[in-house]
Amino acid sequence: MKIRPSLPQGTRDFAPQTLRKRQFVLQTIRGVFERYGFQPLETPAMENLDTLLGKYGEEGDKLIFRILNNGLDNPAKHEAAMEGFRQVLEGRNSTTVTERALRYDLTIPFARFVAMNHAQLNFPFKRYQMQPVWRADRPQKGRYREFWQCDADVVGSPSLLYEAELASIYLDAFRSLGIPVSVRVNHRGLLAALAEACGGAGRLTDITVSIDKLDKVGLEKVMEELDRKEFPETATAKIRTYLGVAGDNSERLQAVEGLLGGYEAGAKGIGELRWLLDFLRRDDGTEPLEIDLTLARGLDYYTGMIFEVKALDAQMGSIGGGGRYDDLTGLFGVPGIPGVGVSFGIDRICDVMEEKGLFPASLETGSRVLFFHLGQAEARHAWTVMQQLRARDTACEIYPEAARFDKQFKYAERRHIPIVAFVGSEEIAADTVRYKDLSTGEQRTVPRTAFLDALSPS
RNA sequence: GAGGGUGUAGCUCAGCUGGUUAGAGCAUCAGAUUGUGGUUCUGAGGGUCGUGGGUUCGAACCCCAUCAUCCUCCCCA
Known part of the structure; x- marks a missing residue:
């Protein structure tokens, strides 16, 4: 039954x-x-x-x-x-x-x-x-x-x-x-x-x-x-x-x-x-x-x-x-x-x-940043950056597995997460983070500390 | 407590006066596309038609019962 x-x-x-x-x-x-x-x-x-x-x-x-x-x-x-x-x-x-x-x-x-x-x-x-x-x-x-x-x-x-x-x-x-x-x-x-x-x-x-x-x-x-x-x-x-x-x-x-x-x-x-x-x-x-x-x-x-x-x-x-x-x-x-x-x-x-549609659109946001999962080693580095961001009161999360990019992007979109961040081998070597604003499509690579500053609550 | 509407795929719904194998869009999964998405294309999975009876050669469709849900009255937030 x-x-x-x-x-x-x-x-x-x-x-x-x-x-x-x-x-x-x-x-x-x-x-x-x-x-x-x-x-x-x-x-x-x-x-x-x-x-x-x-x-x-x-x-x-x-x-x-x-x-x-x-x-x-x-x-x-x-x-x-x-x-x-x-x-x-x-x-x-x-x-x-x-x-x-x-x-x-x-x-x-x-x-x-x-x-x-x-x-x-x-x-x-x-x-x-x-x-x-x-x-x-x-x-x-x-x-x-x-x-x-x-x-x-x-x-x-x-x-x-x-x-x-x-x-x-x-x-x-x-x-x-x-x-x-x-x-x-x-x-x-x-x-x-x-x-x-x-x-x-x-x-x-x-x-x-x-x-x-x-x-x-x-x-x-x-x-x-x-x-x-x-x-x-x-x-x-x-x-x-x-x-x-x-x-x-x-x-x-x-x-x-x-x-x-x-x-x-x-x-x-x-x-x-x-x-x-x-x-x-x-x-x-x-x-x-x-x-x-x-x-x-x-x-x-x-x-x-x-x-x-x-x-x-x-x-x-x-x-x-x-x-x-x-x-x-x-x-x-x-x-x-x-x-x-x-x-x-x-x-x-x-x-x-x-x-009457009176709720502010800003209520739909949970996490502010999604870190892409780019492989085991990369994810571990992303984890470190993520914890630093969390310590600064910014809500963020990492995708659980190295899935296809479109899946990771779609996840961010559906959850209304405005920023995705990439910590890959190049970024790890240079101690930088590449991040993309999904609403504008604009993306840039900056030093890790600059990334943390940019995404912390002011 | 009284009265009415609706139950079909995960979601929103089509489905003619009962007729063969129940459909669409969205979503999911896979591929086109092994580190840059939202477009497009191809394919796949997914339904005891709320449940139980009845009528009929034949029921998603008609009848009865039952459950759920929505709405109206009463009253309230």
């Missing part, structure tokens, strides 16, 4: 060329995080299931990858295991069967970390984290079961200065990567006030889920959905007005103020949005953020400002999102630590950059 190796659904291998691109993205973002004074943190791939359950809403729980406990086949534990499986089949959770699960995002593990270490941390604590997360979603375009997030969060301060910093991080990072984006912002307070105005703070989720679809399905479909959810006429009328708000940022805020300014949550939201836009206004008067009143964000724990980043002119969902949460560590028994954070979706960012 022929074995067919395969990968779990929604996961990928990353070949060298792909990984170079991913690392380029990661390094760029890491650089921005570091410049804003964030410090690195890593947490385990798996968490206790209890740590994750109930943090991402009902749908979220279903998407958590659970890990089967070891030792279930132990005869002494059969009865307990059977009982545990029975509970699982009923849709409940049982630590007898699964007590661990794969990380679903980076925010909750961070909150768990802060709750465990709050006594040792200096607040405000700024951390960044770049690691894979796993979701049992059905894969499709821009959606994977294993993907990387890069998060920057600040906990321990309610200061809006951090909203300004995190928004700037988005702007800086995407400018460095060369991706044109719109960074959208909204405030949960406005949505809460809207729900209140519609007669039910409890129906906040119903409302936000519907209006979030506005730019996708259009106003009428949204209103139909709200009708189906049996909102009263007065409520849908208010929502229609809210969704109809247009104009530039300040015009939108003014209109919303008339609508929801009377509610405490609404007034707070409007005030904070005004402050942030004013704070980040450029010298020429333009504003880098865009207010999007329909922006809702699914994650339940956001309470204040919320962000989302979309690539312009790209068929891709959001490539980043985040917001403020008042009391994330409260879920772990340590109340009173507010926080705010943003997340970058690395895989989607890479997809967009690939699609």
Whole structure:
């Protein structure tokens, strides 16, 4: 029987060329995080299931990858295991069967970390984290079961200065990567006030889920959905007005103020949005953020400002999102630590950059020099020169056998190695190296030391 | 969880209303060319047509099942 190796659904291998691109993205973002004074943190791939359950809403729980406990086949534990499986089949959770699960995002593990270490941390604590997360979603375009997030969060301060910093991080990072984006912002307070105005703070989720679809399905479909959810006429009328708000940022805020300014949550939201836009206004008067009143964000724990980043002119969902949460560590028994954070979706960012050809061509280079193999004795001399070059931080390699020249040339070409070097009997005798620039075809023979100088990083 | 598309050589794909021995380009290997490539030419190797059933004189093609993958909805990065 022929074995067919395969990968779990929604996961990928990353070949060298792909990984170079991913690392380029990661390094760029890491650089921005570091410049804003964030410090690195890593947490385990798996968490206790209890740590994750109930943090991402009902749908979220279903998407958590659970890990089967070891030792279930132990005869002494059969009865307990059977009982545990029975509970699982009923849709409940049982630590007898699964007590661990794969990380679903980076925010909750961070909150768990802060709750465990709050006594040792200096607040405000700024951390960044770049690691894979796993979701049992059905894969499709821009959606994977294993993907990387890069998060920057600040906990321990309610200061809006951090909203300004995190928004700037988005702007800086995407400018460095060369991706044109719109960074959208909204405030949960406005949505809460809207729900209140519609007669039910409890129906906040119903409302936000519907209006979030506005730019996708259009106003009428949204209103139909709200009708189906049996909102009263007065409520849908208010929502229609809210969704109809247009104009530039300040015009939108003014209109919303008339609508929801009377509610405490609404007034707070409007005030904070005004402050942030004013704070980040450029010298020429333009504003880098865009207010999007329909922006809702699914994650339940956001309470204040919320962000989302979309690539312009790209068929891709959001490539980043985040917001403020008042009391994330409260879920772990340590109340009173507010926080705010943003997340970058690395895989989607890479997809967009690939699609639009935004990766620098220079990423394709591995070795800078290939030494031709011209025979046993010559190769030994080439080896010596090569080691001297490596000692000077230049990546280089030698062809493994004295193959035909066209093979050695082709190898260099395919690997995007720009220079090939010849150390043959003539060169050995004169202590020189002959080298050729493959892009120009130009070749020259120079003393060995001159060769080393020419190809060392300046 | 619901719905749709696609599975043919290492890769990208042709293959007509079912008809004899399943093709092309790229890649690989060899030669033209025993120390200067990328062009060209010649030749070679490589496929249980995703898998398992069924219909038929005959199936890559039709039917059923199954697996994989891609896409849409839900939700999200």
